[in-house]
Amino acid sequence: MEIRKLDLNASAAPQIFPEEMEAVRAAGFRTVVNNRPDGEEPGQPAGEEIERAARDAGLAYHFVPVGRDPLTAAQLDEMADALAGNGPALLFCRSGTRSTTLWAFAEARRGRDISELVSLAAQAGYDLAPLEPALRQVAG
Structure with a gap:
């Protein structure tokens, strides 16, 4: 499991699997956020399997799928x-990029500094610089 820390409250990862939930909890996470739509790729575990395993491990679970369409206010x-929940959250999708993008937009909307978000994402290995104008627009 490849986990990349975004900030004190969120980290991103590529696809995680039900059998990894105990390790997720042991790593200090309290919340799992699934940003991957079901059925996106053959062999991908279903969201309900991941949710069941997360809850069995004592983790909160949120399903916020992000596909190819533009992000919505919802x-x-x-x-x-999900980020305002009960502790550090592990966000995942196929590669971690969509999760990081959604995290940055949600944080920008809450008023967080855009340059800081882009920098934190870059430190984690995600290039959000091309999205900086859109992030600023969401921040208003």
């Missing part, structure tokens, strides 16, 4: 709610 609200 997705940003759902991500913000």
